[in-house]
Each structure stands twice: as C-alpha cells, then as structure tokens.
Amino acid sequence: MDIDPFDLERFFARFEADADIMLAESGIRALPASEFDTDPGELGYVIPTAGDPAFRETLGERYGRGGDEVLCTCGAQEANFVAFAALMGEHAVTVTPTYQSLYSVPDAFGEVTTVDLQPPEWDLDVEAVKAALRPETAVLVVNNPNNPTGKYLDESTVRALYEMAADNGTYLLCDEVYRLLDPDPIPPVASMGEYGVSTSSVTKSHGLAGCRFGWLAGPREVTEAAATWKDYTTISPSTFGQHVARQAIDREDEILARNRELAAENRQRVAAFLDEHGLDWYEPAGVDGFVTVPDGFATGRSFCESLVRTQSVVLAPGDAFGVPDRFRIGFGLPTDRLEKGLDRVDEFLAHHA
Ligand SMILES: Cc1ncc(COP(=O)(O)O)c(C=O)c1O
Structure with a gap:
C-alpha cells in the first residue's frame, strides 16, 4: 500500500518555521489555553x-x-x-x-x-x-x-x-x-x-x-x-x-460569534486588497480563499516561493490542490497580523509590477 506525499505539508515544512507571517493557515486563529481550565x-x-x-x-x-x-x-x-x-x-x-x-x-x-x-x-x-x-x-x-x-x-x-x-x-x-x-x-x-x-x-x-x-x-x-x-x-x-x-x-455560541466576526472583518479586508491589485477570487465561506496568480508569475508556486523568499510571508501554492494557476490565502489570523502580511504582499507586488 502506497500513499502520496502530502504536497501542502511538504511546502509548509520548507518555509513555515522560519517565515515571519503565515498567511496560509486554513483555520481561524488559535485561542489561548488561558481561556480554559487545563487540568x-x-x-x-x-x-x-x-x-x-x-x-x-x-x-x-x-x-x-x-x-x-x-x-x-x-x-x-x-x-x-x-x-x-x-x-x-x-x-x-x-x-x-x-x-x-x-x-x-x-x-x-x-x-x-x-x-x-x-x-x-x-x-x-x-x-x-x-x-x-x-x-x-x-x-x-x-x-x-x-x-x-x-x-x-x-x-x-x-x-x-x-x-x-x-x-x-x-x-x-x-x-x-x-x-x-x-x-x-x-x-x-x-x-x-x-x-x-x-x-x-x-x-x-x-x-x-x-x-x-x-x-x-x-x-x-x-x-x-x-x-x-x-x-x-x-x-x-x-x-x-x-x-x-x-x-x-x-461555550460554543460565544466562541463562534467571535470567530465569525473576525472571519467577516478579515474577508472584507482581503477582498478590498485583491480588488486594488486586480486579483480575483470567489468570495469564500470560511477563512480560505483561492486567488488568481498576479501577472508576471507563471504559476501559484513561483509566486509563493518568490514571495516567501523576499518577504517572509507564506501563502499556499494552488498546485498543492491540483490547480497551478491559483494560490490559497488563509485569513483567519488576528487582523493586525493579516494587515502586516498584506502590506508585505503589496510591497512585493510593487517591485514586480
Ligand atoms: C478539510 C480539512 N479537513 C481536515 C483537516 C485536519 O483537521 P484537524 O486539525 O481537525 O485534524 C484540515 C486541515 O487543514 C482540513 O482543511
């Protein structure tokens, strides 16, 4: 019995530990353990x-x-x-x-x-x-x-x-x-x-x-x-x-209310950013969007690798999902981190315009 290597995990393994900003996490930001009884x-x-x-x-x-x-x-x-x-x-x-x-x-x-x-x-x-x-x-x-x-x-x-x-x-x-x-x-x-x-x-x-x-x-x-x-x-x-x-x-109602609010706010910010840069997505449910590749890059992978090497921001290449002409952005992180990450993507795109 054989299993294929998990492409996305292998990509993260190359870059995630050393990168400054993770813009490819697929879930909502983690809650602190201090909110719970941990005994x-x-x-x-x-x-x-x-x-x-x-x-x-x-x-x-x-x-x-x-x-x-x-x-x-x-x-x-x-x-x-x-x-x-x-x-x-x-x-x-x-x-x-x-x-x-x-x-x-x-x-x-x-x-x-x-x-x-x-x-x-x-x-x-x-x-x-x-x-x-x-x-x-x-x-x-x-x-x-x-x-x-x-x-x-x-x-x-x-x-x-x-x-x-x-x-x-x-x-x-x-x-x-x-x-x-x-x-x-x-x-x-x-x-x-x-x-x-x-x-x-x-x-x-x-x-x-x-x-x-x-x-x-x-x-x-x-x-x-x-x-x-x-x-x-x-x-x-x-x-x-x-x-x-x-x-x-x-406590699900209270936790989900907070998380949905964060997701909605961050979704709007990413939508505005993509609009400004002429990039396209289907406005997603959840906190993951699948975005078209900026001009000048052959594939989502070449864009993501170049971005992480120059700006230390991780996005996920679409070919990890079998779609080479997209990249995935995860926007469930705290809004100030998201903004820092988007600023760096903006700087990167400005240099490649
Ligand atoms: C669709 C889907 N299912 C399952 C998982 C893994 O979830 P868990 O952390 O609960 O094992 C992921 C993680 O990215 C996912 O995106």
Whole structure:
C-alpha cells in the first residue's frame, strides 16, 4: 500500500518555521489555553476510548444521532483516515479541488475518481458526480464548505448528492470542519439519513487545533468499523484535548460569534486588497480563499516561493490542490497580523509590477 506525499505539508515544512507571517493557515486563529481550565485530573487514556459517553451524546445531538453513533478521534484528520479505512472497498469519488487527505487516503486503499468544481463560482455539476458513481463505489466524498475554494454548496445540492449516493448504496462522507464558521450553516450530512457520515473537529471553526480533538458521526456500523481501525492508530483521543473541547462546545455560541466576526472583518479586508491589485477570487465561506496568480508569475508556486523568499510571508501554492494557476490565502489570523502580511504582499507586488 502506497500513499502520496502530502504536497501542502511538504511546502509548509520548507518555509513555515522560519517565515515571519503565515498567511496560509486554513483555520481561524488559535485561542489561548488561558481561556480554559487545563487540568483534566489524571492523565490516563480517555475511557471508554471512543470518547466520554456524555460528550458523545452531546455531539450526537447536532446530527440527530445517539452517542454510539459518534466516535471521538485525534482531529478530523484521524476521523477521515479511520472512516476511509472502514468504508473503502474498490472505489471512491471525491469532489476536488480539496484537502489532499480526502483523495490520497482513499486512493491508498483503492481507486478514486475525482469530479472538479468549476471556476469561477466553483459550481458542482451533480450529473458529473452521478456519472462517476459505479455499482462498487463505496464512498462519495465532499468537503463543505470547501478548502481551498471557500465554496459552500447549498442544502439542495448536498441533499441531491445524498440521494444519489444512497440510491447507489454508497456512503456520502462530508468533511465539515469549516461548517460552523458560516453564520447560517446547512444541516450536517450525518443528519440526512443512513448513508450520511460527517467528520469534524474543534480545529478550524473554534480555533483549537492543539486539542487534536475531532469526531466522526454516522450509522453505528460505520462508527464501529472506524473504531476497529482507531485501536491501531491512536487508541483514544487526547485527555487534555477532550477536556478543553468539552468546555469549548459548552461555550460554543460565544466562541463562534467571535470567530465569525473576525472571519467577516478579515474577508472584507482581503477582498478590498485583491480588488486594488486586480486579483480575483470567489468570495469564500470560511477563512480560505483561492486567488488568481498576479501577472508576471507563471504559476501559484513561483509566486509563493518568490514571495516567501523576499518577504517572509507564506501563502499556499494552488498546485498543492491540483490547480497551478491559483494560490490559497488563509485569513483567519488576528487582523493586525493579516494587515502586516498584506502590506508585505503589496510591497512585493510593487517591485514586480
Ligand atoms: C478539510 C480539512 N479537513 C481536515 C483537516 C485536519 O483537521 P484537524 O486539525 O481537525 O485534524 C484540515 C486541515 O487543514 C482540513 O482543511
């Protein structure tokens, strides 16, 4: 079994540690640990290892599911991994461009057909998805809201995908890590019926990546099969992570209100900046936008590499998502940092005009 290198992580590994400003982080800025009680008591495993039963009940409520239909994991990354390990047969269909795990992991287990969102609005041709499904397709995969484009497919499109998948005996897995950054989120896929599986975490919308706490919600046969794999990956979620994640979910309304306000304010600032510089994007949900490459640069990668070398600002090259003529900007950081970063991009572009 082979897995492709994770292109975006390899790009970050070359530049992120030494750069002054990270304008490519995909989630909202991190909250300080001082906002939470950080003493979980004894530092054993989380028992039961699927996650605290009362907390799983609480998380299950957002999907209309019981606690045994929720499996707590180390981040959405592990939730996706164990979901694919549990679900994959011969074939998956993934809507792209998207976060690489959502096609490279199923590709390690079987075959993946990709169906592209269409620029400039990143619309999804639902009929193209239908044409890609095969009798043996085990899972249809979508990330909604989408990283890197910021496209948020509407409820009727997602329900059409669900019906199509269910009619084919295929699970619809939706990575919903950005869902709660939207002020008006659509219902999660795991609430849509027996073929619906949602993955999420407190990383992107709540600003708690360091908790390494996520979950998978769906039918019990899926959470149980995924738990079988999790016994071989991390055993249990992090005890610290679960302790803080519980408090964050208790205070979710207040945390999300703050984070949505920051996202809206920063989105406006980036939109104005792009306008000034003749660059284009689809105005995104969440805190990631996928921007056209400035004149004078052959690809998003040549632009990003030149920028980080001269201005110490990291943006993400579009080819890490299979789209070489774009770059991704992450604008979830504190507004003063965002402005410093944009000032440096401005200086850089002035020298290359
Ligand atoms: C769509 C998507 N899913 C999952 C992850 C990983 O999330 P976590 O930190 O919860 O493992 C990311 C991180 O960038 C992401 O963009």
